[in-house]
Amino acid sequence: MTLRIHKDKLLPWAFLALPLTMYLIWVIIPVLQSLLFSLTYRDTIMYGQKFIGLANFVRLFQDPQFHLALWNNFIWLVFFVGIPIPLGLGIAMLFNQEYAGARLYKTLFYVPMTLSFAVIGTIWAWIYHPDFGALNTILRAAHLDSWAKQWLGDKRYMTMALVFVGVWRQVPYVMILYLAVLKNVPEELVEAATVDGANWGQRFRHVIIPMLAPATVVAVTISIIDSLRSFDIVYVMTNTKARAAEVLASYMYSSAFHYQDYGYGSAIAVIQFLITFGFIVVYVSNTLKNELQR
């Protein structure tokens, strides 16, 4: 390993100068600034900040809108992990066959992954339309009129309607992750287990599951991180005006950019960051561990 690498003190920094400088300006310093801003009161972007300690956080914990955003984010997180992981794995196992056409199925199934949330949100907003939308039309045709709801207009259904769209797009992503690993499960290993008399359930538990563990760690951590990043769907489908569907990301946006409450907005971002941080650590250490084995 060490033989493969140059020992030069200055040269690597010459190559890193440009990327690191850009990363400093647009990523690293902003993160530190947000931490600092969260401790201030500021209603203009440039000047006039006043250090107020943890007052923004105290205010957050008493703010019912923040509680709602936190709760909605929790719903996002639970469904973003709970549905796409098992469903994505199941579909990956189904499509991981050598039949003619399996590739076409996979390709078609990926398509939602390639679309922007702007496109997806626009399409689904129409499907959820209370009068003309496909969902209510189907429900009425099936004589389930009482099931037809104001999906994006009723506080009770809004978040679930948005989460469903997110899940619809996340399942193909998780499937891709699992397919990449399943492809590498050596056929001989499965065959050897079969010869040894292992039934389907045993083969799944003792041969396939251990092979899938690293991909599952990635899929779970990325899904959690993504669920806390969900902003685009909420913005496109509710225009951030439907406050009942607010999540942390959209509440941060409206606090800062609609109400010019920059300190308060930063505090929400910091909370988001703190919740995500543990999962980022899991992902990074997992990645580094895999890297060192190379």
Next chain:
Amino acid sequence: MTMSANRKFLFKFAFYVVGTLLVASWLIPIAIAFFTSLKSMDELMASPRMWAPPKKLVFSNFAEVWAKVGMARYVTNTLIITIPSVIGALIVSSLGAFALAFYKFRLNKTVLIIFITGMLIPFQMLLIPVYRFSDATGLINTYPGIILFHVAFQLGFCTFFLRNFMKQIPFSLIEAPRIDGASDFYIYRKIVLPLSVSSMAALGVLEFTWIWNDLLWSLILLQVDRLKPVTLGLANMQGEFISNYNMIAAGSIIAAAAPLIIFLLFQRYFIAGLTVGAEKG
């Protein structure tokens, strides 16, 4: 594996039935958008069955959205933003990846961790400071402003991705020219970059889709309508043309077209990029 011919056939039959049902139901929303974009307003009002194919194909929705509503300009804006951002991210990150892949220095691992962590933090941590910086430097409401941001922000993933690839390049290919007196920059440019073309293509495909699909950063950094990309154009259209859904659907198809075509053409690269980190070894 020994399976009787009967069981084999049943298995195959089940695969096609379940597979077809699954794919068809998953793509219903996209089919609805596609069919709606080709329907006239009359047909749309007459029949509530959105999932039915159009009785008469109407292409004028696309022409109208493209020319009159201004989708042409929004798509152009997206191209102006996306292409330089992707190229910039690839070039700048390849420099960093080269340093991290081939040099042993004290902070090597730390720098790598900083890049990976940066790609995962919530965007909201950056919004206010980046907006403030852009405002102070006059980069706000300019293309260079958002392009520089995209390049910088994508460095996390790109550097990580390219470093992993460069690690696999046999070291003898680097060491031999070095002994012959080649400079390190020469090795980077004439040996490592040409060897990295395929992985940079994979990365480029993925980055193109991501930057094309960006909404949040354009919302913050481009607050003038004439500069806005297609994602924001579409979001605005939704408010304006609330009842002309055939036009909105046509707009969605236009906004989705480029990433979709790129994906269909370069599927293998796309997937190779997405699964980096999930596969071990």
